[in-house]
Amino acid sequence: xxxxxxxxxxxxxxxxxxxxxxxxxxxxxxxxxxxxxxxxxxxxxxxxxxxxxxxxxxxxxxxxxxxxxxxxxxxxxxxxxxxxxxxxxxxxxxxxxxxxxxxxxxxxxxxxxxxxxxxxxxxxxxxxxxxxx
Numbered sequence: 001x002x003x004x005x006x007x008x009x010x011x012x013x014x015x016x017x018x019x020x021x022x023x024x025x026x027x028x029x030x031x032x033x034x035x036x037x038x039x040x041x042x043x044x045x046x047x048x049x050x051x052x053x054x055x056x057x058x059x060x061x062x063x064x065x066x067x068x069x070x071x072x073x074x075x076x077x078x079x080x081x082x083x084x085x086x087x088x089x090x091x092x093x094x095x096x097x098x099x100x101x102x103x104x105x106x107x108x109x110x111x112x113x114x115x116x117x118x119x120x121x122x123x124x125x126x127x128x129x130x131x132x133x
Contacts, residue, residue: 041069053096
């Protein structure tokens with residue numbers, strides 16, 4: 001009994017020490033008007049937070065390589081760790097509508113719910129040309 005308990009403890013401790021630690025590799029910026037940090041690497045997954053254009057995002061990685069799941073990067077924004085589609089991230093801060101026309105944007109009076117729904121719209125929008133003839 002003692003040997004089994006000792007072996008379990010050693011295995012658990014060794015497993016924790018071998019587990020790779022996520023670190024911030026670089027900062028990227030969100031390029032659309034509004035968007036979401038998702039719980040899983042899917043545009044249909046639960047939203048952890050809503051973000052706006054130009055928001056700085058830490059790209060997470062292990063051993064110097066980005067954590068990528070399909071088309072999604074693992075990111076950290078504030079207290080949230082989640083996933084954002086790679087096509088919405090850029091290396092330099094983009095020219096955002098909110099920054100170019102701040103008085104107009106502030107007078108629109110968008111609520112947090114409005115921002116959430118606009119972000120969901122961007123998640124569902126499919127980019128490209130139509131193949132319909």
